[in-house]
Amino acid sequence: MDNYKIIVAYDGVGYHGWQFQPGIKTVQGTIQNALEKITEQKIKIVGAGRTDAGVHAKGQVANFWANINLTEEELYRALNAVLPRDIRIINLEKVPLDFHARRKAKAKIYEYRILNSKIISPFLVRYVLHYPYPLDFEKMREASKHFVGEKDFTRFSSSDKKNNVREVYYSEIFKRDDEIVYKIKANSFVRYMVRKIVGILIEVGKGKIEPDTILDIFENKDNSITVPTAPPHGLCLLEVIY
Amino acid sequence: MDNYKIIVAYDGVGYHGWQFQPGIKTVQGTIQNALEKITEQKIKIVGAGRTDAGVHAKGQVANFWANINLTEEELYRALNAVLPRDIRIINLEKVPLDFHARRKAKAKIYEYRILNSKIISPFLVRYVLHYPYPLDFEKMREASKHFVGEKDFTRFSSSDKKNNVREVYYSEIFKRDDEIVYKIKANSFVRYMVRKIVGILIEVGKGKIEPDTILDIFENKDNSITVPTAPPHGLCLLEVIY
Numbered sequence: 001m002d003n004y005k006i007i008v009a010y011d012g013v014g015y016h017g018w019q020f021q022p023g024i025k026t027v028q029g030t031i032q033n034a035l036e037k038i039t040e041q042k043i044k045i046v047g048a049g050r051t052d053a054g055v056h057a058k059g060q061v062a063n064f065w066a067n068i069n070l071t072e073e074e075l076y077r078a079l080n081a082v083l084p085r086d087i088r089i090i091n092l093e094k095v096p097l098d099f100h101a102r103r104k105a106k107a108k109i110y111e112y113r114i115l116n117s118k119i120i121s122p123f124l125v126r127y128v129l130h131y132p133y134p135l136d137f138e139k140m141r142e143a144s145k146h147f148v149g150e151k152d153f154t155r156f157s158s159s160d161k162k163n164n165v166r167e168v169y170y171s172e173i174f175k176r177d178d179e180i181v182y183k184i185k186a187n188s189f190v191r192y193m194v195r196k197i198v199g200i201l202i203e204v205g206k207g208k209i210e211p212d213t214i215l216d217i218f219e220n221k222d223n224s225i226t227v228p229t230a231p232p233h234g235l236c237l238l239e240v241i242y
Numbered sequence: 243m244d245n246y247k248i249i250v251a252y253d254g255v256g257y258h259g260w261q262f263q264p265g266i267k268t269v270q271g272t273i274q275n276a277l278e279k280i281t282e283q284k285i286k287i288v289g290a291g292r293t294d295a296g297v298h299a300k301g302q303v304a305n306f307w308a309n310i311n312l313t314e315e316e317l318y319r320a321l322n323a324v325l326p327r328d329i330r331i332i333n334l335e336k337v338p339l340d341f342h343a344r345r346k347a348k349a350k351i352y353e354y355r356i357l358n359s360k361i362i363s364p365f366l367v368r369y370v371l372h373y374p375y376p377l378d379f380e381k382m383r384e385a386s387k388h389f390v391g392e393k394d395f396t397r398f399s400s401s402d403k404k405n406n407v408r409e410v411y412y413s414e415i416f417k418r419d420d421e422i423v424y425k426i427k428a429n430s431f432v433r434y435m436v437r438k439i440v441g442i443l444i445e446v447g448k449g450k451i452e453p454d455t456i457l458d459i460f461e462n463k464d465n466s467i468t469v470p471t472a473p474p475h476g477l478c479l480l481e482v483i484y
Contacts, residue, residue: 008363009363009365009366011364011365056255058363058365062396080361085362085367085372086364086367087364088362088363088364088367089361091360092385106449117323119330119331119332120298120327120330121251121330122252122253122327122328122329123251123253123298123300123369124332125328127365130327
């Protein structure tokens with residue numbers, strides 16, 4: 001039995017997220033189908049984490065245990081030949097048997113892209129949120145700092161049932177070309193966390209709330225401020241750190 | 243009656259080319275539908291030239307004559323609001339009545355992108371030809387020079403019925419990031435011209451023919467060498483010059 005680690009990049013627009021669901025086009029399901037076609041075995045792959053419908057990845061990580069009669073290079077080539085072009089295996093290698101893409105993940109880095117200009121190129125619309133109205137970048141930058149540290153992200157998640165405490169290592173916003181880019185590294189993420197952080201940063205940018213109001217949202221869970229969820233297509237999972 | 247000139251960018255993947263065809267999703271048809279929705283008039287637009295199914299544009303130009311009860315700014319905003327996100331109006335302005343996007347065009351510039359590396363990012367697959375085998379870039383560059391000047395492009399077109407003499411102002415190949423980019427400016431283009439030039443340049447890159455064989459293809463129309471047509475998605479209409 002071998003344990004294979006893969007790094008996967010995908011354009012999430014055509015997929016209902018990472019997580020396998022029977023009869024629905026997902027990234028995990030598509031890779032599992034490709035593996036079955038190549039090996040004639042049913043192989044379940046373990047992703048480092050789920051990405052939502054429409055979210056992209058440049059460095060998703062997954063692993064699977066299997067006996068496959070191909071070299072790593074052959075399997076890598078076969079997978080990329082069989083997979084649709086919007087999913088690419090960037091790297092494939094055998095790793096020790098105890099490697100587990102989700103349990104061994106120490107941190108993940110996500111990026112969210114916003115284009116704050118009147119018109120967006122049709123070549124960016126799949127990957128960048130187009131926000132054509134004024135945004136106060138300096139206030140957004142001030143606000144972005146409030147997410148660093150060990151915090152309870154219940155108000156920035158889709159559910160409040162579980163333990164929603166997460167540790168954010170950095171949370172920064174900067175300009176790149178014409179874009180406003182938000183980048184965050186954390187030990188793990190609750191569902192919708194990045195999209196809700198970006199949602200509230202845009203509220204700050206619009207002047208609807210002040211940067212320090214974020215502290216109040218964290219401290220007072222009954223706070224009446226709605227935390228909007230930014231659309232998925234601006235979001236990309238950049239890297240999983242082990 | 244006013245004459246409107248528009249500059250249009252589009253991701254061609256989802257369209258059966260520029261040219262209107264009843265019941266088929268084309269760029270021209272989609273813009274005409276948007277104009278009809280906004281103005282409640284049937285308006286025919288004139289494109290600078292047709293682009294084939296799957297070909298992109300950053301600077302296609304079109305014009306239309308109409309009486310529209312909106313300012314240029316209002317019409318520009320309305321069009322971008324109504325159009326699907328993979329077609330964007332980059333600019334809209336009133337021009338003299340005799341402006342005609344096709345007849346007044348003096349030259350066009352096209353670009354073709356090739357990624358000559360083992361693996362392609364899923365974010366580039368829509369816009370770049372992925373060719374993962376060795377290519378001799380220097381030979382391709384030598385070959386690219388043979389297309390400059392006034393020449394009969396019959397062997398580099400899909401038909402030999404019409405006058406296929408065109409004047410090429412420059413034809414150059416260069417590296418940009420990890421890509422090989424081919425750029426060409428000509429007074430006008432016969433159908434499939436750029437894709438067939440790129441098709442033969444790839445044959446040169448593979449070592450299947452020598453750069454100077456292109457002179458023979460031009461001179462001897464009965465030459466037995468097949469001129470392959472490179473796929474559409476690597477091609478983009480950059481600019482129309484008036």
